[in-house]
Amino acid sequence: QSALTQPASVSGSPGQSITISCTGTSSDVGYYDYVSWYQQHPGKAPKLMVYEVYNRPLGASDRFFGSKSGNTASLTISGLQAGDEADYYCSSFTSSNTLVFGGGTKLTVL
């Protein structure tokens, strides 16, 4: 159950787009289309932003877009806003009926 690999940090200016990658294996990210993305502000619980690779829950911004190719999933945030500054985590259901998270990516809005 090794953690999925995410970049430690990404940054962008307001209005720009950024992409966060999430790399796993053929037993997790590559096995199912069950990748989710969470946003976590300091001291708060995580918030679901994308599920099943590209679906957005009700209320989530359409500026958040998920995708996947092989063992790597990605989250793209367009039109960056100051409120997007947070930590982002990917997760994937695995072939062992467990769940694995990525190590997290700190997004800085310059």
Add this chain to the structure above:
Amino acid sequence: QEQLVESGGGVVQAGRSLRLSCAASGFTFSSSPVHWVRQAPVKGLEWVAFISDDGANTFYADSVQGRFTISRDNSNNTLYLHMHSLRPEDTAVYYCARTARYCAGDCYDLWGQGTLVTVSS
């Protein structure tokens, strides 16, 4: 209002046991699979355990298998995590989280505020 509220955290010596609770309200708890997820200080999220809506099925992370037990009391809308043989590396904020109805592969649409467990050596 849908809500999950954890309790039971605190400071405990290594090797001892602790029981966490998660009280659910505002939704049909007995129809909801739920999980425990933890976050060590200044670290990332780590999935800990899962229990199905009826309690018949449970799964655990390798790091806690054999030491932690997840259970639920649907009559009292409460989820539990029984933690034994605690280690310093179990120090974390423990969250309970609900699997979203629309999610086939376990995504969480409702989280508690978390309860901090500190294991001293």
